[in-house]
Amino acid sequence: AQSVTQLDSQVPVFEEAPVELRCNYSSSVSVYLFWYVQYPNQGLQLLLKYLSGSTLVKGINGFEAEFNKSQTSFHLRKPSVHISDTAEYFCALRGSASKIIFGSGTRLSIRP
Amino acid sequence: DGGITQSPKYLFRKEGQNVTLSCEQNLNHDAMYWYRQDPGQGLRLIYYSQIVNDFQKGDIAEGYSVSREKKESFPLTVTSAQKNPTAFYLCACQGGDRVHNEQFFGPGTRLTVL
Numbered sequence: 001a002q003s004v005t006q007l008d009s010q011v012p013v014f015e016e017a018p019v020e021l022r023c024n025y026s027s028s029v030s031v032y033l034f035w036y037v038q039y040p041n042q043g044l045q046l047l048l049k050y051l052s053g054s055t056l057v058k059g060i061n062g063f064e065a066e067f068n069k070s071q072t073s074f075h076l077r078k079p080s081v082h083i084s085d086t087a088e089y090f091c092a093l094r095g096s097a098s099k100i101i102f103g104s105g106t107r108l109s110i111r112p
Numbered sequence: 113d114g115g116i117t118q119s120p121k122y123l124f125r126k127e128g129q130n131v132t133l134s135c136e137q138n139l140n141h142d143a144m145y146w147y148r149q150d151p152g153q154g155l156r157l158i159y160y161s162q163i164v165n166d167f168q169k170g171d172i173a174e175g176y177s178v179s180r181e182k183k184e185s186f187p188l189t190v191t192s193a194q195k196n197p198t199a200f201y202l203c204a205c206q207g208g209d210r211v212h213n214e215q216f217f218g219p220g221t222r223l224t225v226l
Contacts, residue, residue: 009152034214043202043217051212090154099170100215104154
């Protein structure tokens with residue numbers, strides 16, 4: 001069975017501080033990994049995705065994520081956050097089926 | 113402007129009533145999906161359709177029904193059999209390579225049962 005675990009339900013950080021949102025996955029087959037962002041009362045928007053190749057993936061809004069196969073992790077990072085980054089972030093994976101499995105989400109709150 | 117839309121944005125329903133949520137896309141994508149979102153639980157798949165006139169149950173299909181008569185449209189009906197329908201509902205679509213490509217999401221419909 002495949003699963004995605006987001007280890008933190010909420011992450012508070014100060015503006016301009018770095019942030020890391022953690023994501024671990026479980027799968028017996030090769031996976032494709034995604035990070036989505038959801039602003040309040042809106043749909044999800046893709047931040048970045050890992051399909052193959054370089055393990056460091058850069059996305060929109062200054063975010064990046066690193067795929068670590070040995071640790072089965074795909075953590076999302078940003079070196080300096082802004083108030084506008086306040087949102088909920090979802091890690092997701094797709095295995096061989098067409099369905100995507102989502103984590104439970106991490107709510108990022110930015111303090112001025 | 114290509115995209116995926118959902119209507120209405122807010123919907124109120126009395127207990128015992130069926131309601132239909134609309135989802136339309138003009139991205140020419142074959143696959144469409146319905147998710148339910150509850151606080152702290154992430155997204156759960158209700159139904160999905162990979163091609164017109166065909167759809168499959170997701171993880172929480174009980175109390176819901178769908179149709180896919182047109183490529184552009186994938187309406188979701190929340191029936192009176194759904195015990196706890198109050199939630200945020202998201203529709204998504206996906207085109208091309210379904211393994212490598214991401215899903216595109218609509219803005220969502222918030223359903224409240226009174």
